[in-house]
Amino acid sequence: MLEKECIQSRGFKNTVVDQEVVGFQFDIRLMYYRGLWLSQIRSIHIKVDGEAVRLEDISWEINGKLYKQDELKEIGDIQWNVLEPASIHVNVLGGLTTGYHDIEVDYRFSSSYMPPNMDEVLSYGNHKRKLLLVS
Amino acid sequence: MLEKECIQSRGFKNTVVDQEVVGFQFDIRLMYYRGLWLSQIRSIHIKVDGEAVRLEDISWEINGKLYKQDELKEIGDIQWNVLEPASIHVNVLGGLTTGYHDIEVDYRFSSSYMPPNMDEVLSYGNHKRKLLLVS
Amino acid sequence: MEHKIKRGVSAYSYNKVFGVSMDLDDIMQDICDTGATGIEILANSHIVKYPDVTDAWIDDWHQKLTHFKLEPAEYGHWVESRLYKGRELTTKESIAMLERDFKTANKLGFKVLRTKLGVIDDTLTPVSNWREFIKGALGLAEKYDVRMCPEIHSPTILDSRMIHDYVEFIEKENTEFFGLNIDFSIFQTGDNALVGFGENDFLGPPCEHSKVEELVPLLKYVYCCHAKFLRMDENFREVVIPYEEIIQTLIKHNWEGYLISEYEGAKAEVTGHASDQVKRHQIMLKNLLGK
C-alpha cells in the first residue's frame, strides 16, 4: 500500500552495487490522480539535509528500470502508474550515514488538457520528510 | 483494505433475499492480531440506534458462509482470518431506513495461551460507529 | 414519471485515497453499497499497469463487475497532445493513442468514453487538428463499439464556439461515435465559498456558468453526464449545483444514460470522507430519480 505522503518511508536505503555503496535511494509516489507518460515529467528538485542534489546525480527507477532525467523526455509509451512508487537514486559515493535524514522533493509535469502555460508549473507541492536510514 | 475501525463502513446495507428486504448487514474486522477458529468466538452483542438486537436474530457470514451463533461453537477447523471482515446479518423485516444509524458491537473470544479465566472476558473493546445506509 | 436514467459513480471520486486506504475492490464495494449500477474508471489511474492490460487483469475485472453487480458506464482516457515537449502530437499519433484505448475499453466492456483532448489556451480550446484525428478515428470507434465524448466542464459554457464546433462536426459527420459528456460544473449557481475548500484544493478562477435549459437542444448528443458535486450537506443536498432543476430537465426531455457521481470537493484526502459524500450524493439522486 502507499503511504499518504509523497516521500515513502519504505525503500530508503543506501544503494549497493558490487559490494560498493554508490549512493542512496528512496521512493516517491505520484501525487497526481492519473499516471504520467515518462515524457510528461518535466523536472525534479531534491534536497538532502538541506543541500541540493545536482540533476546529473539523479536517476529514476520506474517499474524496475533506471532512467536519467534526460532519457525520460523521449519515452511516451511507458507510464509512471499511480500505484507504483518510483525509486529516486542519488549518486553519492559512500551513501548516507545511519540515522535520520531530511529529504525534500519537488517534481513537475505537463498535462495536455490544462492550459499550456501550466506545463512547467503543475506540481502537487514541495514534499519534505524526515526518514530513518539503517544502512 | 481494512478500515482501522472494527465496524467497517463498506458492506453496510439492507439484505435483500428474493426481492424482499429481510434485514440489514454490516462488516466487522477482527481486532485481534491472529485469526480465530470459529469455535473460539464466545459471544457478540449488538445495538442498533441504541436498541439491543436479540442473539437469535444474528448470523455471521465468514468466507461467504452463514452461521448462527450456536453453530460457531462446533467449528474448530475454519478460521475468521485477520484480513477478512465478517459480515454480521441482523434479521429484521424491512431492514433499516435510508440515513445514518448508530451501530454498536462487542464480541468476545477465548485464547488458549492466556489464563482460562479470561475466556469470557477477552475483548478488544466496545465498538461504536455511525454509518450511512443508502438502501 | 417513467425514465431510463441510471445511477453510476466515478472511481475518480476516491482518487485522493486510492492506494492509501482504498483499492479498486474497495471502491467497487463502496459503489455497490449505494445501489448504483454503473462505474466509471480512468484508464490511466485504475488499470494498474496501464497502458499494459493483461488477460488476467481483464478476467479479474469482469469477475469483479459480476461480484459487485456493476456495469461499465464510462472509460476515461486522454489524447495527450503535449506528450513531448516542444511539439504537438500529429494526427496519426493521436489516432494511434485513441485506438489503443478503444481496444482496451472494448475488452473491459465500455461503450462510452470520456475523451479528454489536449488544449491550446486558457479557455480550453482543443488542439487545432482535433477534427482530423477524431474523424480519422470514427471508423475505429465503430469497429470497437465505443463513443468518444469530450467532457464539457467549467469554465466552458454551452453557448460557446467550442460547443458550436462539436455540434457542427457531429451533424456534418452524421456520426453516433462522437458525442458529449456534460459535467454539471457548468451549471454551478452557488458560490465556491459554500463548499469550504481548503488551501491545498485546486480551484479555477471564478467563471461564467450556463443555464440548465440551454442543455435541452444538445441532449441528443449527450451520452453520459458527470454528476459533479462539490459538497453534500447532512440533509443530502448539494450546496452549489441546482440538481433538482437538472434532473427534472433530463427526465422531462426523456434523456437516457448514466449520471455518474463525481466528487471534487474538499477533504477528499481524509479517510472515509469521499465515501460518505458519494453515499449522500447517491441518496439525493435516488430521491430525485425515484429509484
Add this chain to the structure above:
Amino acid sequence: MEHKIKRGVSAYSYNKVFGVSMDLDDIMQDICDTGATGIEILANSHIVKYPDVTDAWIDDWHQKLTHFKLEPAEYGHWVESRLYKGRELTTKESIAMLERDFKTANKLGFKVLRTKLGVIDDTLTPVSNWREFIKGALGLAEKYDVRMCPEIHSPTILDSRMIHDYVEFIEKENTEFFGLNIDFSIFQTGDNALVGFGENDFLGPPCEHSKVEELVPLLKYVYCCHAKFLRMDENFREVVIPYEEIIQTLIKHNWEGYLISEYEGAKAEVTGHASDQVKRHQIMLKNLLGK
C-alpha cells in the same frame, strides 16, 4: 568478536496496522530495508486463508523471500487447547494440530517454530498432557525438519518449574526437535512507566524477572530469541530491557541463531510508528552485534 548471531524481525511487530496501512509485501520491504536477513510470521495472522495454504500462495511466498532477500527465521503457531468450550483438546487432536502446521512450515521453508501451548492457570502452566503430545509429535517434527519451541515470556522466569520440566523433557528424550524460544521480556529491568503505554495497551501485572546470566546454562536448548522491545529512544537505546548485557552474554557463549525484533510497545496503531521503532531497534542490534 566473531559470532553467528543473525538479525531478524517478526511480522507481528506491525500487527496493529496489518491490512490497514501495511500488507505483507510492505512488511517484508520494511524488514529488508533494515538489513535484517530473517523474518518471523505467525501462521494464523499472515497466511491469508489459514489453515488453507494454496500452492500459488507458497510460490508467491518464496518469490517474495528472494525479492526481499529474507530467509524464514521462525513460524509462530498454536496448540489451541481450549478450542472447544468446556473441554481440552485430546493428545491426538493436539498432535493433529501440530502436524498441520509442521507441513505448512516445511513448505514455507521454516525450521524453527514458536509453538504456543495452551495454559491452565495465571502462571501460564502448560496443559497437563503437553509431554504426551509433544513426545507424540517428535517423529513428525523430524520428518518435516522443524523444531518446536515454546516461548518463555514474562511473567515466566527462568528459575521455575516450567523451565525445569522443559529441560528435563528435552534431556530425557534427547531430542533436538523441541527447544526454547526466549523472549527478552523475561529480562526487563526498567519500569513500565518508562515505556509510555496508553490506556488501550494490554499490560500484565508487575512481575518478577530473571537475570541474564541465568540464561547461560539453557543456551544449548535455545533455537531462537524474541528480541522483545517496548520503546526505542531517539538515540537507538531500548529503555527497559538490558540489551547490552544480553547481547554480550550471547556472543560470549557462542550462541548462534536469530534475534527476532518483536515490537510490543505503545502507539503500535499509529501509521509508521512500529516501522520507525523496528528500524531503531535494528540499528541498536547492528551496533551491538557489529554487523
